[in-house]
Amino acid sequence: xxxxxxxxxxxxxxxxxxxxxxxxxxxxxxxxxxxxxxxxxxxxxxxxxxxxxxxxxxxxxxxxxxxxxxxxxxxxxxxxxxxxxxxxxxxxxxxxxxxxxxxxxxxxxxxxxxxxxxxxxxxxxxxxxxxxxxxxxxxxxxxxxxxxxxxxxxxxxxxxxxxxxxxxxxxxxxxxxxxxxxxxxxxxxxxxxxxxxxxxxxxxxxxxxxxxxxxxxxxxxxxxxxxxxxxxxxxxxxxxxxxxxxxxxxxxxxxxxxxxxxxxxxxxxxxxxxxxxxxxxxxxxxxxxxxxxxxxxxxxxxxxxxxxxxxxxxxxx
Amino acid sequence: xxxxxxxxxxxxxxxxxxxxxxxxxxxxxxxxxxxxxxxxxxxxxxxxxxxxxxxxxxxxxxxxxxxxxxxxxxxxxxxxxxxxxxxxxxxxxxxxxxxxxxxxxxxxxxxxxxxxxxxxxxxxxxxxxxxxxxxxxxxxxxxxxxxxxxxxxxxxxxxxxxxxxxxxxxxxxxxxxxxxxxxxxxxxxxxxxxxxxxxxxxxxxxxxxxxxxxxxxxxxxxxxxxxxxxxxxxxxxxxxxxxxxxxxxxxxxxxxxxxxxxxxxxxxxxxxxxxxxxxxxxxxxxxxxxxxxxxxxxxxxxxxxxxxxxxxxxxxxxxxxxxx
Numbered sequence: 001x002x003x004x005x006x007x008x009x010x011x012x013x014x015x016x017x018x019x020x021x022x023x024x025x026x027x028x029x030x031x032x033x034x035x036x037x038x039x040x041x042x043x044x045x046x047x048x049x050x051x052x053x054x055x056x057x058x059x060x061x062x063x064x065x066x067x068x069x070x071x072x073x074x075x076x077x078x079x080x081x082x083x084x085x086x087x088x089x090x091x092x093x094x095x096x097x098x099x100x101x102x103x104x105x106x107x108x109x110x111x112x113x114x115x116x117x118x119x120x121x122x123x124x125x126x127x128x129x130x131x132x133x134x135x136x137x138x139x140x141x142x143x144x145x146x147x148x149x150x151x152x153x154x155x156x157x158x159x160x161x162x163x164x165x166x167x168x169x170x171x172x173x174x175x176x177x178x179x180x181x182x183x184x185x186x187x188x189x190x191x192x193x194x195x196x197x198x199x200x201x202x203x204x205x206x207x208x209x210x211x212x213x214x215x216x217x218x219x220x221x222x223x224x225x226x227x228x229x230x231x232x233x234x235x236x237x238x239x240x241x242x243x244x245x246x247x248x249x250x251x252x253x254x255x256x257x258x259x260x261x262x263x264x265x266x267x268x269x270x271x272x273x274x275x276x277x278x279x280x281x282x283x284x285x286x287x288x289x290x291x292x293x294x295x296x297x298x299x300x301x302x303x304x305x306x307x308x309x310x311x312x313x314x315x316x317x
Numbered sequence: 318x319x320x321x322x323x324x325x326x327x328x329x330x331x332x333x334x335x336x337x338x339x340x341x342x343x344x345x346x347x348x349x350x351x352x353x354x355x356x357x358x359x360x361x362x363x364x365x366x367x368x369x370x371x372x373x374x375x376x377x378x379x380x381x382x383x384x385x386x387x388x389x390x391x392x393x394x395x396x397x398x399x400x401x402x403x404x405x406x407x408x409x410x411x412x413x414x415x416x417x418x419x420x421x422x423x424x425x426x427x428x429x430x431x432x433x434x435x436x437x438x439x440x441x442x443x444x445x446x447x448x449x450x451x452x453x454x455x456x457x458x459x460x461x462x463x464x465x466x467x468x469x470x471x472x473x474x475x476x477x478x479x480x481x482x483x484x485x486x487x488x489x490x491x492x493x494x495x496x497x498x499x500x501x502x503x504x505x506x507x508x509x510x511x512x513x514x515x516x517x518x519x520x521x522x523x524x525x526x527x528x529x530x531x532x533x534x535x536x537x538x539x540x541x542x543x544x545x546x547x548x549x550x551x552x553x554x555x556x557x558x559x560x561x562x563x564x565x566x567x568x569x570x571x572x573x574x575x576x577x578x579x580x581x582x583x584x585x586x587x588x589x590x591x592x593x594x595x596x597x598x599x600x601x602x603x604x605x606x607x608x609x610x611x612x613x614x615x616x617x618x619x620x621x622x623x624x625x626x627x628x629x630x631x632x633x634x635x636x637x638x639x640x641x
Binding site (some may be wrong): 057059089090091093094098100101102107108110111112115117118119120121122123124125126127129130136148149152153155156159160312313314315316317 | 342368369371373374376378379381382383384385386387388389390391392394409410413414418419420421422423424425426427458459461481482483
């Protein structure tokens with residue numbers, strides 16, 4: 001949990017630096033596999049996760065680095081995992097779409113759109129049975145809201161009043177298809193009413209708005225009043241994956257959303273207040289950049305996993 | 318010793334394990350107040366209450382997903398998918414999530430999840446309720462698959478499954494639910510991955526699973542009258558397969574037949590046959606025979622299943638042919 005505006009800024013900058021530098025590494029052909037960039041959505045992860053404790057669980061998606069870093073996963077082992085190295089937090093077995101750290105309640109990413117929702121409900125059931133006031137958060141994209149897992153999860157979570165936050169990052173594009181082209185009701189939060197739980201649409205590029213909505217949802221969940229669907233309106237700066245030519249949207253649209261950059265907006269708020277001056281924020285930026293660069297070097301310098309390790313962990317030893 | 322039906326043996330196993338470990342939960346359609354669609358959770362709701370014995374909506378994907386998430390947060394869930402034919406609705410949670418979580422994350426999570434399900438072969442309920450799909454899940458690394466053929470095996474294997482740290486698909490044959498057997502009153506634990514020789518014999522090894530075990534034993538009686546002694550082996554666990562017990566038998570008999578309700582192509586019988594031929598080739602006097610339903614869905618009308626499925630008579634005929 002972290003509340004100070006400068007801490008929120010630092011975490012968002014860490015994600016920004018991570019995603020920016022990974023794109024650069026990818027462009028230089030040094031990255032194995034695909035990159036599903038979190039650029040542009042930083043306020044969503046930080047706004048939600050900054051209010052969670054280590055006992056609270058997070059289930060992520062294929063676009064999960066923002067969630068991992070916002071929840072407090074150590075940068076170096078996370079980065080090494082992205083590169084599939086032996087020093088990765090999962091030994092290089094999980095890769096770019098998955099990472100987990102049970103010590104801080106990160107229950108993993110997912111390569112299957114929507115599959116984390118039922119697992120999040122299961123974790124919330126575990127929290128409900130524990131009775132200690134912890135919650136589970138299931139992140140998903142608006143594309144997953146057209147999946148059957150979404151419907152099943154909303155229904156059960158509401159019926160059982162599970163301590164679950166259903167956090168939809170609506171970045172407008174389900175892979176390469178505009179979300180609005182595939183639905184008659186593009187307001188994801190509106191679906192909550194049909195299942196009997198509260199739904200709220202929030203400016204996902206305003207970290208304070210995200211935090212306020214999250215705090216309300218957490219209070220409900222921790223009080224035993226059940227789940228909340230939060231729809232965070234945001235924008236995926238990159239394509240579905242890096243290299244996606246993004247023919248399905250205009251450069252004007254991208255520019256308009258970049259003008260609503262969540263990091264720049266927080267920076268402007270901080271500069272307008274009395275907590276920070278430009279030099280202090282620049283120092284935070286530089287520290288984030290340096291930390292990420294060091295982590296990427298660590299990853300690239302780390303050995304590949306021994307191939308025979310592929311046979312480990314299929315079953316309990 | 319107490320005489321128990323297969324169904325009550327299952328209830329006893331769940332009851333004993335829920336009493337022993339309060340992390341054990343039971344989730345599924347009709348498992349609570351109704352006592353189970355087939356009566357296999359009678360009394361558990363009253364004993365353990367609605368927090369631990371939960372009726373779910375008809376939502377197979379989240380039934381399994383609830384189990385996955387609860388297992389990742391310290392519970393030991395038993396989830397029920399009423400018929401194995403419904404696995405199509407939740408296969409992602411089974412094959413991608415439950416099965417791979419330990420592996421993907423380098424052993425950081427255990428997955429103590431039991432997925433109970435029923436195979437209703439020869440119950441006459443038509444093509445969406447009659448499939449024996451153990452071969453589907455046998456193909457998924459990370460899953461264990463058990464298929465008991467007697468009440469005692471059902472009890473002992475279910476208790477072991479609940480205590481296992483890996484996801485176990487527990488396949489019940491509905492046609493066996495009323496089968497009776499004497500079971501000792503103390504703790505019954507049968508290890509997963511260990512075959513059982515249901516009847517010793519010297520002439521032909523007959524590997525049979527689930528409902529087919531009884532047919533093989535009936536065939537053995539008929540053949541014994543002719544002086545032919547078949548050895549009936551029930552693997553009990555589909556995966557991991559106890560091939561050693563089977564190979565030891567083949568080394569003695571030099572002939573093998575595999576009898577399954579799983580369809581013949583790409584099925585469990587094919588795997589057993591391949592392993593026998595790979596590891597026991599020089600013990601064999603004849604090719605391994607697979608007795609299994611042909612490559613067709615299961616129709617409803619009476620008579621179809623007898624035509625399609627292995628029967629005691631078909632096993633007898635196959636043994637005679639193999640020895641001819």
